[in-house]
Amino acid sequence: MTAITINGQSKPIPDDRDALLVDVIRDQLALTGTKLVCGSGVCGACTVLLDGTPVASCLLPAQAAAGKTVTTVEGIGGAKLHPIQKAFMAHDALQCGFCTPGFIVEAAAFHDRWRPMKGTAAPSREEIAAALSGHLCRCGAYENIFRAVAEACAGRFDGDNDAAPRLEARDKVTGAARYTVDIRHDGQLEGVILRSSAGHAKITGLDLSPARAVPGVAAAISLLADDNIVRYVGAPIAAVAAKDRRTAAAAIAAIRFSSETLPAVIGLDAARRGDAPVVFDKTNRKYAGNVSEGGGSPARWRGNVRGPSAAFSQKAKRAKAWLAAAHDRRDPLLVEETFRVATQSHACLEPHAAVARFDGDRLTLHVSTQAVSEIGEKLAKRYKLAHDKVRVIADHVGGGFGSKGALGMETIAAIELARAANRPVRVAYDREEELSITGYRPAAEMKVGLLPSTQGDLKALSLTAYADTGAATNSTIAALARLIYPAEAKELVDFDVISNLPPGAPFRGPGGPPMAFALEQAVDEAALRLKVDPISLRKRWDPDPNRQRLYDWAFALDVWRNRKGAAAQSGRYRRGVGIAAGYWLYLWQPGSSIELAIKDGRIVARTAVQDIGTGTRSVIAGTVAKAFDLEPQEVEVLIGDSSLPKGPASGGSRVTASIVPPMLAAIAKLKAEIEKSAARPPLAGSNAPWRDLIAASPDIAVSAERAKDNPPPAGISSPLKQAGLMGLIFGWMLRTFNHIVVGAGVPSSVQMMEVEVDTWLGRVRVLNAYTGLSVGKLAAPVLARSQAAGSVIQGIGYALYEARETDPLTGHVLSSNMEDYRIPGIADMPRCEVYFDEAGFEHVPGGSVGIGEVATIPTSPAIANAVRDAIGVRMTEIPIRPDRLVAALKGRTAA
Numbered sequence: 001m002t003a004i005t006i007n008g009q010s011k012p013i014p015d016d017r018d019a020l021l022v023d024v025i026r027d028q029l030a031l032t033g034t035k036l037v038c039g040s041g042v043c044g045a046c047t048v049l050l051d052g053t054p055v056a057s058c059l060l061p062a063q064a065a066a067g068k069t070v071t072t073v074e075g076i077g078g079a080k081l082h083p084i085q086k087a088f089m090a091h092d093a094l095q096c097g098f099c100t101p102g103f104i105v106e107a108a109a110f111h112d113r114w115r116p117m118k119g120t121a122a123p124s125r126e127e128i129a130a131a132l133s134g135h136l137c138r139c140g141a142y143e144n145i146f147r148a149v150a151e152a153c154a155g156r157f158d159g160d161n162d163a164a165p166r167l168e169a170r171d172k173v174t175g176a177a178r179y180t181v182d183i184r185h186d187g188q189l190e191g192v193i194l195r196s197s198a199g200h201a202k203i204t205g206l207d208l209s210p211a212r213a214v215p216g217v218a219a220a221i222s223l224l225a226d227d228n229i230v231r232y233v234g235a236p237i238a239a240v241a242a243k244d245r246r247t248a249a250a251a252i253a254a255i256r257f258s259s260e261t262l263p264a265v266i267g268l269d270a271a272r273r274g275d276a277p278v279v280f281d282k283t284n285r286k287y288a289g290n291v292s293e294g295g296g297s298p299a300r301w302r303g304n305v306r307g308p309s310a311a312f313s314q315k316a317k318r319a320k321a322w323l324a325a326a327h328d329r330r331d332p333l334l335v336e337e338t339f340r341v342a343t344q345s346h347a348c349l350e351p352h353a354a355v356a357r358f359d360g361d362r363l364t365l366h367v368s369t370q371a372v373s374e375i376g377e378k379l380a381k382r383y384k385l386a387h388d389k390v391r392v393i394a395d396h397v398g399g400g401f402g403s404k405g406a407l408g409m410e411t412i413a414a415i416e417l418a419r420a421a422n423r424p425v426r427v428a429y430d431r432e433e434e435l436s437i438t439g440y441r442p443a444a445e446m447k448v449g450l451l452p453s454t455q456g457d458l459k460a461l462s463l464t465a466y467a468d469t470g471a472a473t474n475s476t477i478a479a480l481a482r483l484i485y486p487a488e489a490k491e492l493v494d495f496d497v498i499s500n501l502p503p504g505a506p507f508r509g510p511g512g513p514p515m516a517f518a519l520e521q522a523v524d525e526a527a528l529r530l531k532v533d534p535i536s537l538r539k540r541w542d543p544d545p546n547r548q549r550l551y552d553w554a555f556a557l558d559v560w561r562n563r564k565g566a567a568a569q570s571g572r573y574r575r576g577v578g579i580a581a582g583y584w585l586y587l588w589q590p591g592s593s594i595e596l597a598i599k600d601g602r603i604v605a606r607t608a609v610q611d612i613g614t615g616t617r618s619v620i621a622g623t624v625a626k627a628f629d630l631e632p633q634e635v636e637v638l639i640g641d642s643s644l645p646k647g648p649a650s651g652g653s654r655v656t657a658s659i660v661p662p663m664l665a666a667i668a669k670l671k672a673e674i675e676k677s678a679a680r681p682p683l684a685g686s687n688a689p690w691r692d693l694i695a696a697s698p699d700i701a702v703s704a705e706r707a708k709d710n711p712p713p714a715g716i717s718s719p720l721k722q723a724g725l726m727g728l729i730f731g732w733m734l735r736t737f738n739h740i741v742v743g744a745g746v747p748s749s750v751q752m753m754e755v756e757v758d759t760w761l762g763r764v765r766v767l768n769a770y771t772g773l774s775v776g777k778l779a780a781p782v783l784a785r786s787q788a789a790g791s792v793i794q795g796i797g798y799a800l801y802e803a804r805e806t807d808p809l810t811g812h813v814l815s816s817n818m819e820d821y822r823i824p825g826i827a828d829m830p831r832c833e834v835y836f837d838e839a840g841f842e843h844v845p846g847g848s849v850g851i852g853e854v855a856t857i858p859t860s861p862a863i864a865n866a867v868r869d870a871i872g873v874r875m876t877e878i879p880i881r882p883d884r885l886v887a888a889l890k891g892r893t894a895a
């Protein structure tokens, strides 16, 4: 045994030459602040100081640290907080917090080098980006990280200030926040899944006994569906639980199975061919996944093509006829174009993970989920357990973006292995699994026809979308074009193209970003042909009152008025400015409840919602604190536990609008109860000293459930009403089958991007982003700003870098590590101005609706429109790769 000094204490480390420092720190020394994400030195999450120098502990054998000093995030700042930690807290330089320990360690080392050399001079944005370039944040908290590091280096956090707008910020900057992957019960086993290496096969025999015979293995189970068919590379076959991951992997390798290979088809183009092998026949379509938040509408299947789904069309025949006639007469106003978007992976930094434990017939499940309440209900049903025998816990969740809303195979495997082994079992996906089989935003091909009338009105619109959904269905892209830019006639048609690829999943505003990429460029093109300002055209075509105000804001920006356009520029670097609009539905979940209690003289708020980095704790604490003249830290918030009163899922931007209204109702009830029990009731109209009344109050509890909104003012209605009968049916289906209500008013976003294009190398850099949002009153303003900026950088990734690559013959995901799947880093973050228009949702108690979806929808078309403005060439495919841009400039097609 050798030893290291870790956070000031000498600790033995194993002699195992293969053990990595990150595993020893996390698993043996139980310092779980250090996170494991990429495992390949790309993301920086595992950064620790080795004799004072930052290193990636996922690349370092533990033995290489023998005799040295290691400092993890838990040791940064010693007994006190480091100025960097205080600055991250004060500037909310974090969201889900999973990347935060790595950033803190690196930034603290940078700060400690900087100060002796530069005193209190603030480092530039470029110097900070260079220092932190080895770190990735999927939530995109970069803008506030810049601020935090600059101000800490400038000495502004040398004092005792440890205030934070985010309730759990201290836990996240010190490494104390516990995520599912950090849970460790006594006797816990590691579960690993055997996955298919074939794209399509029938498993004809499965022998788990060799795995069970491996020493250290406690259970082996089958994960095959009833039909025994695997439909994509990575489909689950079996799972093993063993004393550690290495033993489980050896047991997986020992499993024997026989299979009959079935013909496979990979990707959009191949799967659409008439002679393509069929992935799902009539009898087994129930095994298809779902890429939308809702259930989707019934549609015809022809081979692998499901559709047309055209319920949101309006006078489709007329639209078709007008567009065909315009095409035949070569109408110069007619915009016809085909747009393509790539597959975008969620790439959550915390992998999908679950830890299951049975105590008798009682199941406790820690899981990285966006829906503790719903998962609890689903598990009770699936395993025929009484509701009070199932407890689902998610204290902190390291990102989800839509991929963690469903009951996933990691959960099923953990539960079934725990039951078979009679021991707690953890199943945590590795990075290859995370980037291959946990879902994605499907690639799509979208054909657009847009015809303005000679008077400049929008006459006809046609959008036909083919989505590359893999082994899943229910893509909704074209239909979303019904709720913006009313036209005389619209033909909106969606198709799913199913193939032997892993199933897609909902991803932040499902269908919204691809729809906007196509439609917003078509509108921009129409403005060019009509020779009108693109914002003025949107103002004319788009009557939505929320977006009307945002167009006025955008129109007044200096950057818009000062843009030069392509014709006025020459030389290697050219600049352009682009605009785009987006919307999302205002959703809320009926049945969402909150309990407010006074316990031992302190207010406690309880609801079974989860915080996936969106700041739910802070929204609850801030709302309650404001009502009682308290500081948010004085409110205890209990969430992330299905045994609490039923809360909403974090999906479709519905959390704030689901919990603030019942919270306000509960606040009113609690005030009445406190006043009733006060020894001396406050005088009518007095400014009741709530802090004193609460301290003196006996223990009481009240609760409230989400009620209907107030009637909206004239002219504001559910956007589904605009979509006629089909809209109403869709709304009914959402409410009945998915427990989601579409409220009145439309959360909206108008974004403007300024880009610089390197015409030699084909690179596009976003210099400045302006994002205008109409999402009602801000329940937590600092956090809302951070979420908006994070959505923009995720949209920049979609526009410029991100593309899942697959082998077109085998279906293997090739971009299954974070070197090959590129997400934006801190140096990609433009200066980002966020503007909130807080009107428009006064009929919602509290006036707040969600941000997460709408804020990312218009980013990619705004960038594409900016590129068009810079170089005069329209980029119809994302990501806008350098080779594509250079080819487009030369008028040819990229390879």
Ligand code: FES
Pocket: 035, 036, 037, 038, 039, 040, 041, 042, 043, 044, 045, 046, 047, 056, 057, 058, 059
């Ligand atoms: S986990 Fe070590 S660098 Fe990503």
Ligand code: FES
Pocket: 094, 095, 096, 097, 098, 099, 100, 136, 137, 138, 139, 140, 141, 349, 398, 399, 613
């Ligand atoms: S806060 Fe950085 S990954 Fe979530």
